[in-house]
Amino acid sequence: MHVLSAILIAAASLAAQQPNSPQTFRYTILANGEKAGLEVDAFSADGRVDTTYEFNDRGRGPKTETHWLLDPHSLPLRVDCTGNDYLKAPVDEHFAVDHGQAEWKSTSEHGHAVAGGFYSGINTPTVEAALLVQALTHAGGAASIALYPGGTAHLDKLADTTVQANGQSMHVTEYAITGLAFSPVTIWLDDRLNFFAQPGTWFAELREGWESTNDALYKLQTRAETTRLERIAQELTRHPQHPVAIEHVRLFDSVHATMLADQTVVVSGDRIASVGPASSAQTPADAERIDGRGKTLLPGLFDMHVHLSPLDGILDIASGITSVRDMGNNIADLAELDQQWQSGTTIGPRVSKAGLIDGPGPYQAPTGIFAATQQEANAAVNRYADLGYVQTKIYSSFNPALLPETIYLSHSRGMRVSGHIPNGMTAAQFVQAGADEIQHINFIMLNFFSEKVKDTRTPERFTAVGEYAAGLDLDSKPVNDFIALLQLHHTTIDPTLNAFEPMFIARPGQVDPSMKPILDRLPAQLQRNAYTGGLPVTAANDQTYRDSWATMMKMTKRLYDAGVPILAGTDNLAGVMLHHELELEVQAGIPPLKALQNATMLAATVLRKQQELGSVEAGKAADLVLVDGNPGDDISNIRRCRTVFKNGAVYDSDKLYAAVAILPAK
Numbered sequence: 001m002h003v004l005s006a007i008l009i010a011a012a013s014l015a016a017q018q019p020n021s022p023q024t025f026r027y028t029i030l031a032n033g034e035k036a037g038l039e040v041d042a043f044s045a046d047g048r049v050d051t052t053y054e055f056n057d058r059g060r061g062p063k064t065e066t067h068w069l070l071d072p073h074s075l076p077l078r079v080d081c082t083g084n085d086y087l088k089a090p091v092d093e094h095f096a097v098d099h100g101q102a103e104w105k106s107t108s109e110h111g112h113a114v115a116g117g118f119y120s121g122i123n124t125p126t127v128e129a130a131l132l133v134q135a136l137t138h139a140g141g142a143a144s145i146a147l148y149p150g151g152t153a154h155l156d157k158l159a160d161t162t163v164q165a166n167g168q169s170m171h172v173t174e175y176a177i178t179g180l181a182f183s184p185v186t187i188w189l190d191d192r193l194n195f196f197a198q199p200g201t202w203f204a205e206l207r208e209g210w211e212s213t214n215d216a217l218y219k220l221q222t223r224a225e226t227t228r229l230e231r232i233a234q235e236l237t238r239h240p241q242h243p244v245a246i247e248h249v250r251l252f253d254s255v256h257a258t259m260l261a262d263q264t265v266v267v268s269g270d271r272i273a274s275v276g277p278a279s280s281a282q283t284p285a286d287a288e289r290i291d292g293r294g295k296t297l298l299p300g301l302f303d304m305h306v307h308l309s310p311l312d313g314i315l316d317i318a319s320g321i322t323s324v325r326d327m328g329n330n331i332a333d334l335a336e337l338d339q340q341w342q343s344g345t346t347i348g349p350r351v352s353k354a355g356l357i358d359g360p361g362p363y364q365a366p367t368g369i370f371a372a373t374q375q376e377a378n379a380a381v382n383r384y385a386d387l388g389y390v391q392t393k394i395y396s397s398f399n400p401a402l403l404p405e406t407i408y409l410s411h412s413r414g415m416r417v418s419g420h421i422p423n424g425m426t427a428a429q430f431v432q433a434g435a436d437e438i439q440h441i442n443f444i445m446l447n448f449f450s451e452k453v454k455d456t457r458t459p460e461r462f463t464a465v466g467e468y469a470a471g472l473d474l475d476s477k478p479v480n481d482f483i484a485l486l487q488l489h490h491t492t493i494d495p496t497l498n499a500f501e502p503m504f505i506a507r508p509g510q511v512d513p514s515m516k517p518i519l520d521r522l523p524a525q526l527q528r529n530a531y532t533g534g535l536p537v538t539a540a541n542d543q544t545y546r547d548s549w550a551t552m553m554k555m556t557k558r559l560y561d562a563g564v565p566i567l568a569g570t571d572n573l574a575g576v577m578l579h580h581e582l583e584l585e586v587q588a589g590i591p592p593l594k595a596l597q598n599a600t601m602l603a604a605t606v607l608r609k610q611q612e613l614g615s616v617e618a619g620k621a622a623d624l625v626l627v628d629g630n631p632g633d634d635i636s637n638i639r640r641c642r643t644v645f646k647n648g649a650v651y652d653s654d655k656l657y658a659a660v661a662i663l664p665a666k
Contacts (some may be wrong), residue, residue: 014655025194026208027126029055031366032201035216037061039205040126047071053125053270058363058396059458062086063521066124068532074134076119086306087503089536095119095148104148107508108531117146118153120180122528126205129187130195132173137193137408145310150524153179158186163213170210172196174221180525182382182660183311186224201330206480217239222333225310229346232314232659237347238616238650242266245283248628249292251275254299254615256600257593259632265297269621270648274618283562290643296630298596299615300349300623300646302603303578305439305496305569307367308334311660313341313348315575318656320625320638323603323613324349324648327393327439328356328368335387344649345500347656350623354418355384357406358395363457365395372399377406385413390607393439394419396457400429407434416606418494423457426450428482431489440571441495441552441591444559445469448478462503462535470547474558483562492606494572495556499583504549507542508533517574517583517636521663557589576662577638582631592635622648 022045029037034551037055044050049068055061064083071077093106103112104119108407118135121128131146136155139145143155149320160173171191176184188197197206199218206214244267251263264274264281274281283289306312308326314322326334334353341348355394356368357380364370369384371377381392392410400422410417411434418437421430427438427447438444445465446453453464473479486493498514506512508531511519516528522530537545566585570577578599585595604614614620624645629637641653654664 002168013618018647021313025127026213027205028208029197030200030206030211030214031055031057031206032364033369036203036366039125041125044058045179047077047080049127049131051125051538056362057086058087059460060086061144062090062091062123064123064125066121066128068131070131073138074131075403076131076572079124079229080118080120081124082125084536085532087535089508089533091123093121093123094129095382108533109149109509109528110151113148114419115149118524119148120153122532126608127186127195129198130189130193131178132177133187133189134193136177140372147179147525149528152180153177156184161216161220163210163216165210165212170196170219176218176224179523181523182315182526183225184228188221200230201333205322207566218666223337227308227402229313229340231345233345236651236655238342238652239648240267240288240650243273243284243287244290244645244650245281245287246290246292246626247281247283247298247623248278249618249626250296250554250595252296252298252488252593252600252632254597255617257591257597259296259593264292265616265624267624267645267648270618270622272618273615273620273625275616284404289453292626294628295642296627296637297616298625298627298631299600299604299613300625301315301578301599302568302607302614303349303570303574304567304600304606305494305571306574307571308337308348308351308574310346312574313337313346314656314660315573315662316349317575317644317646318641318653318660318662319345319578319584320384320550320574320577320627320641320644320653321575322349322623322644323352323607323609323627324355324365325391325569325603325607327354327569328365328395330367331387347651349646350599350613352391352609353384353389353391355380355387355389355415357381357393357398357423359397359399361397363397365397368393368395371402374402374405377402378409381406381409381413381415389415391416391418393417394422394430394435396420396423396461398422400425403430403433418492421446423455428485429489431485435491437492437494437567439494439496441493441497441500441556444493444555445472445548445552448472462500465552466504466535466537466545466548467541468548469551470544472551472555474551474554479555479558483558483564486559486563486564488592491564491569494567494569496569496581497553497556497588498577498581499571500552500628501549501584503534504533504545504552506532507537510602514577514580516578517639518665520661521657521665523661526651553584553588556585560588560590560594565602565606566598567603568595576639576661581635582635582638586635594630595635596631596638628658643646 027039047070054063066081069078081093095104158174358365362372369380601614626643628640631637
């Protein structure tokens with residue numbers, strides 16, 4: 001990444017000469033290459049910008065109108081954003097400068113400060129990033145500016161290119177803004193610093209008429225991001241030249257779900273060389289010694305429900321997660337990411353892959369392969385199997401009539417089958433058809449409301465649970481019969497509790513309970529998201545949603561008590577949210593040592609990697625995490641990662657967190 005060059009300053013000068021010429025830009029929002037929405041930005045000569053923004057993601061998605069008034073330096077004097085957010089909750093966000101004072105107010109925050117910075121909205125559309133770039137260029141050579149309600153934005157120029165479409169060509173440049181997120185926010189602008197594109201595979205947004213440039217821009221953007229991550233890997237990956245001995249450490253025995261006191265573990269290269277009581281340990285004379293007193297050594301953790309992106313690798317390793325299961329992704333992107341992580345070019349965990357298959361239509365998944373016929377479904381299964389995928393994941397729009405043969409073929413190719421429950425089926429029918437696993441606790445609950453729920457492809461799969469789960473009798477015959485069915489079929493459950501807690505009990509203006517444990521470790525701009533709330537609720541159903549969440553937690557405990565395997569997966573922010581998933585398992589009533597076993601030995605066994613991973617035993621791969629304190633007594637100690645081993649490479653967790661703007665756990 002390079003500091004702003006003379007080219008950038010020249011572009012700023014050009015933009016300053018005619019900052020807000022009257023003009024309108026239209027942008028197409030793409031999901032997996034298909035049109036999913038539209039942004040329209042109308043610029044007026046007096047500094048006004050009027051924007052409409054909307055996209056549809058399986059029935060979810062925002063719809064907002066935003067109006068800016070900018071000063072000559074592109075700093076907002078007024079911002080008004082109204083509509084609904086991604087989960088359809090109301091958006092009512094405002095900012096204004098008056099007599100040298102700035103004030104902002106929304107459904108989740110209210111603050112004021114001396115004027116002179118840039119207000120970055122919570123629900124404002126993509127063009128805001130372009131406006132921030134314009135403001136940063138006006139800031140001059142320092143290329144930094146204060147943000148409301150806190151933090152500082154910095155600007156860098158990454159790459160430039162000339163793209164062509166429909167017989168036209170345009171020169172565009174990629175800019176990176178730091179200070180808004182865990183990694184730089186990148187955006188492509190034309191030579192007048194107007195928004196041009198944010199390319200991608202899952203989601204992308206490009207100027208109308210230039211959608212065909214997405215792949216070329218995404219390739220350049222990915223190359224720049226990879227270069228940055230390669231530099232971090234070179235700086236923060238350590239390969240010891242001698243054995244490493246973790247001495248006098250408390251050891252989590254994941255096979256028996258117990259803690260062993262005063263152990264010494266020796267790592268040599270990429271293998272665990274020896275494990276045993278410190279009193280009888282034979283530590284090599286040239287070993288690097290780590291004092292393990294007061295600490296706990298665990299096998300590297302597994303996150304069994306992820307959708308990977310490049311930054312996730314650092315977040316995972318920093319958090320002690322050395323193995324993940326990707327539950328649906330772009331095939332080419334995931335293959336490249338996996339290759340980088342396993343080669344050590346960039347930092348990331350081991351990856352097991354599940355191939356997502358959905359039916360085409362208005363609620364289709366934003367990634368994966370789409371099958372409308374049995375032939376297409378079989379071709380998808382075979383393609384994933386040929387690529388070494390371990391699992392087939394069925395999605396909500398998949399035609400239930402295609403399921404039996406799809407499951408049979410998946411099993412014959414050595415792959416497990418899991419998924420959302422296809423619309424029109426119940427969870428019980430999914431299990432009876434041969435599925436090995438169910439994703440998400442809401443689909444467990446929906447099994448009992450099939451007569452009340454019209455379409456589980458839509459957000460009704462969340463709101464119906466909120467309305468009805470509170471009234472479910474967990475000791476009733478239907479519940480007992482369903483659990484007996486899971487026992488009979490040895491079905492595994494991937495509940496992703498942490499993904500649902502904020503939906504059901506987070507409220508605007510109050511700290512999201514899932515974010516509360518890490519809130520003070522996050523950058524100021526990211527802390528704001530913890531106050532935005534979840535699903536839209538009213539005074540009439542607020543308590544019902546809370547009670548429904550409590551029932552979901554009790555159902556998790558019922559499943560555990562019945563011996564149904566519970567996997568630890570997030571489907572949420574990488575790394576730190578696996579810690580919260582374990583906390584939620586414990587809150588539900590699962591003993592801490594069993595929750596730790598779920599995230600280690602059980603996960604390795606489900607992935608058929610128990611001979612190599614999942615426990616701290618001599619001869620196994622050196623995937624380990626050293627934490628302060630005892631997570632067997634207090635599961636939240638799992639957050640206090642200090643040293644992580646992945647395949648013999650050693651990482652300082654605090655330094656990895658710092659690389660993504662997160663403070664270490666105390």
